[in-house]
């Protein structure tokens with residue numbers, strides 16, 4: 001079969017667990033064959049990189065970068081500032097110390113891989129579902145301007161990286177996607193270097209497919225930015241049945257086709273590619289089987305649906 005990465009001009013990616021990449025040959029080999037881009041599932045998050053102030057652990061992030069260099073893979077950087085998985089020591093800082101810490105973090109991480117990361121998720125999940133700013137230490141202590149600052153600092157550290165805002169439940173027109181739309185428009189009017197909007201698209205077959213998904217991607221593209229599907233998966237309530245797998249295939253196909261149809265959609269990345277390594281069962285009790293490949297790395301109906309040569 002033709003691998004997914006050769007079916008399209010878009011980047012086709014997967015989130016990767018650094019430990020699986022290092023320890024599991026079969027996992028690495030299917031990843032290498034099928035995908036053109038990788039995203040660190042956890043290894044580039046602040047709490048992993050700098051658990052204690054000033055003490056960095058680059059092992060996981062470097063392992064992913066080494067793999068990418070060796071195999072000519074593009075890399076999506078994930079994520080510079082997020083309200084989750086940031087180190088505990090941030091909580092004790094004053095506003096001005098926190099501001100320096102954020103600047104220093106962004107500068108250090110983006111500099112380290114300068115020229116090698118195609119796109120960075122600079123800020124992740126900064127809005128509530130009602131479109132208000134999410135309460136986080138960054139929002140509380142630094143105020144609304146922190147997002148513009150984060151983008152400026154990232155751009156200074158690597159002018160060649162495309163800088164994204166990324167979020168979930170934004171596939172249709174709603175208060176949150178409208179808030180991102182308004183923010184991106186206003187940042188760009190102010191000359192802030194925002195280049196893309198990431199749509200996580202963690203979907204479930206127990207809910208309907210996001211209405212107007214493709215036209216929603218298009219309205220963001222019309223702001224003059226790239227759009228990307230950054231964390232796709234489609235979970236289901238276990239046990240797996242043929243009919244659930246068919247619905248899952250429908251959802252994956254619609255995501256894939258929407259990205260193909262929108263010229264500024266540049267990337268289709270899944271949040272893990274195999275049910276062997278997926279965040280879903282750890283987070284949603286009784287749910288799983290969300291990926292394109294099963295636990296033995298065999299393609300599932302969803303894979304066969306988006307790959308006509310399969």
Ligand code: G3I
Pocket residue numbers: 041042084085124200231279
């Ligand atoms: O590495 C530690 C290990 O040392 C420790 O013993 C163990 C005990 O709990 O935890 C391990 O860390 C876990 C980590 O995944 C690595 O496996 C964390 O507890 C766990 O919370 C963490 O979950 C990650 C989650 O983000 C955190 O919110 C998932 O793997 C990761 O898939 C998920 O990814 C997020 C994206 O970054 C943003 N969008 C949503 C997406 C899904 O939640």
